[in-house]
Amino acid sequence: MSLFWRVFGLNAVVLGLATALLLWAPVTVSVPILLTEAVVLLVGMGVMLVANGALLRWGLAPLARVTALMTTVDLLRPGQRLPVSGGGEVPELIRTFNAMLERLESERAVSSARVLLAQEAERRRIAQELHDEVGQSMTAVLLVLGRAADDADGPLREELHQAQEITRGSLDEVRRLVRRLRPGVLDDLGLVSALSSLTQDFATHTGLRVVRRFDADLPALDHEGELALYRVAQESLTNAARHAGAERLEVALQCADGAVTLTVTDDGRGIEEVHEGAGIRGMRERALLIGARLDITSTVGSGTRVRLTAPLPRKQS
Known part of the structure; x- marks a missing residue:
């Protein structure tokens, strides 16, 4: 039975019961209405609304579960599925939703793999450039500073040695970055x-x-x-x-x-x-x-x- 006919049937049952009570029950409505008659009508309407609400909640409960999962689903936490039971449109909706989750998780895994592989390739390229270009250039600067310090006088020699230490520290940092990247x-x-x-x-x-x-x-x-x-x-x-x-x-x-x-x-x-x-x-x-x-x-x-x-x-x- 489709969702439309289930909701229509539930409401028809409630309204049919209310009509039967009015037809066969010893209940009359006076003009102007009496207090006891008003109480009976209000109680009857309340019972009808409560019964209708309970039946609709029971009939639409699977949709509430689908909505709750939709708001919390995370493709990085795969395996979240809803149990399928009963017949009609709602179970078919749940099966379709579960199939969609499975497809999205598969596509997310493939796209994540591509992104991570590209990321690692870019890291290797940057690490290679740091090692070959920056590292070699700083090594050459160290050698030049070393030769200049050997030929320099006292005060200038100390400054050149300081520049050597700064350059050596920077070279060590570059090498550390290379190791982190690759x-x-x-x-x-x-x-x-x-x-x-x-x-x-x-x-x-x-x-x-x-x-x-x-x-x-x-x-x-x-x-x-x-x-x-x-x-x-x-x-x-x-x-x-x-x-x-x-x-x-x-x-x-x-x-x-x-x-x-x-x-x-x-x-x-x-x-x-x-x-x-x-x-x-x-x-x-x-x-x-x-x-x-x-x-x-x-x-x-x-x-x-x-x-x-x-x-x-x-x-x-």
Whole structure:
């Protein structure tokens, strides 16, 4: 039965019952109307409205569920579906809505993969230019300053040495940016070595204490999985340094139940509700790309925990 006929039938039942009561019940209306007759009519109208409202609420309840899901659905949290039951137009609407969600999630995953691949390619290009152009130019400046300092007198030599130190510091910063943009150690030595280098570099530049807990003999992941874990760890450390007010962080990498789990925990101020900006949305997109699950929990005064659980790649037969 279509939604139109269901609503029409419900109203017809209510109005039919009201008409039957007027026809066969010992109820009359005087002119002018008596108080008892007015009470009977008002009570009857109230009963009719309540019954009609209850029947319509029951008949249109599936639409309310669809509306509620529409207002809360997030394509970065896939798997949200409504149960389909009954017959008629409403279940068909729910099935269509679920199919639309599945299609949108698939398209979002494909588009996110393209964006992230393009982003990584651009990072590699910028890192290469920084290394080849800026890095080599600053190295040449260091050599020139060194030769000039060797031939200069005392006061000028000190100034040239200071310029050398400033240039050397800038060169180190450029190299650090290159490593952040393109983690070459990830390609050469693997995820554990890359995370160790990342946390050591982070602790050196921020002064925060970083504790590493990595399981031994972790299974190998594909390149996309390792890159997603690395970038999520990188973003989590950056957020902790900028916003958490933490003194100690713990980075753990563990394998259990057919998945590798990365956990970044800080002892900062924490927050009541996690506001998902561009950084967290980017982490969710990376999790979506490799079919992983990202959980972020935070408590006021107890810090924040970021956990990414990535499934192990299937073995090719």
